[in-house]
Amino acid sequence: MATTPEKSAELLNATAELTIAGQKVRLEMPVPAGPTRLAELLPLFRSMTDAFVAVSVENARTEGLAVSCRKGCGACCRQLVPIAEIEARRLREVVEAMPEPRRSTIRARFDAARQRLAQAGLLEKLREPRQFRDEDVIPFGMDYFQQGIACPFLEEESCSIYAERPLACREYLVVTPAAHCAAPTVESVSCVKLVLRTARTVRSLNAEHSEYGAPWVALILALEWADAHPDGSSPQPGPAWVREAFGRLTGHTVPEAAPET
Template identity: 45%
Template sequence: MADETSSSRADVRRGTPPQRVDPDDDAVVRLSAAPSDGGPTATGRVVLEVGRERIPVEMTVPAGPVAVEEVLPILHGLSSLFATRATARAEADGREISCRAGCGACCRQLVPVAPAEARALARLVEAMPEPRRERVRRRFDEALDILEPLGLMERLDQNRDGRQAIARDYFAAGVACPFLEDEACSIHANRPLSCREYLVTSPPDLCAALSPGIERVVLEARPSLALLNADLRDGWLPLVLSLVQDAQAPPSPRDRAAADILKDVISGL
């Protein structure tokens, strides 16, 4: 990713929804995955062609080889960008987004995550202070205690492509996301890509029962799927297996430039 100086005015940081500045044709969406230790970074720009619109996106990433999870803040920002645009279109059509804090109706669904997301979630749990860390770990264990007797974990291992039938059985088990607290996401700024991209305009009761008639908002692109396609060395896995996968899998390799990883993901949008 080549260095580039920009006069952009839009600013997107970790966990902050992207903002666009108009009518300036040179308005840039700025995303950062800069290392927290202040290490060297590289900055480059891509132009996303969405319909008839061209959206310049400036990205700051760690210089040198990185693991996939180190560029997740960039993908979080892209997901938020497309979700924000989709929300604006829905509201312009007179449809109100039902999703809001305090509604955890969808937080008992099977949440597919890429291996990099699972590793990032495990690191997030590890960094939590006690006693919160122990409480979250206990919720992960309780979820697996419910799912294992049902054979769902074995079915996932044997048939990772047949997600729909397994997802319905998973939902029927009533397992809440381990990060759900008071019916709200306790890791909202770091939530998985698929959660960021799940927006509905139908009543929450339909999500709570996984009933027909759920009206999902269509995004112009879904970085979650692009990442899954680019990070399938180990296959997708449900969020509840994140801690197990992290404990059993080898350490994440830091063997690729951030620009190369992002190129693979963005080309799949």
């Protein structure tokens, strides 16, 4: 990884070159040079996710698998979506920035979803992701899906916040017939095999550096969670965050880069 100072702002142009599954991937990322909260790197994590998903889709294509996801097909948007703490706060900002009456409409959908989850007896468990054992996640996710609760941002079966959608949503692409997504099982729905799992990496990075330590937050509880958990995290230099993120992603220690001259 190399970094070049940008003259007009305290940003570094970081360049990462990776070879993944035989494909060369070059990422150029503006990274804040100084003390930075992890939340400020969310745009960078989105770019990384999109780049790695593109490689993954190309890999699938070479294996004869085509992505069957289409605009207007929102079955997966009734699933339990795990997001990072920084994403929950970002979604709250997105909602708060909406003009009225849209903001109230979206907030009302979150409230209605919460009531449905309470009626189904799922709400309290969902509020405590640290209590989940690994083996609980899939059965709980099935129970959740059976409630048929649409994501509050789903409109006409499409994502109404597409540019702001969470990392997990960006990574979820299926290669099995779209009709199977209405009643998914582990056997009937297959996803594009990801070459690198950015969403999961960001969640764990976030949890480790957060005073709350939530391994994930359910998208459907993002607003209440963000309301109750202000960002009290410690900043660190942007390049240190990026090195740690790539180290976790790849399983290799990323050395500190010397500035290019």
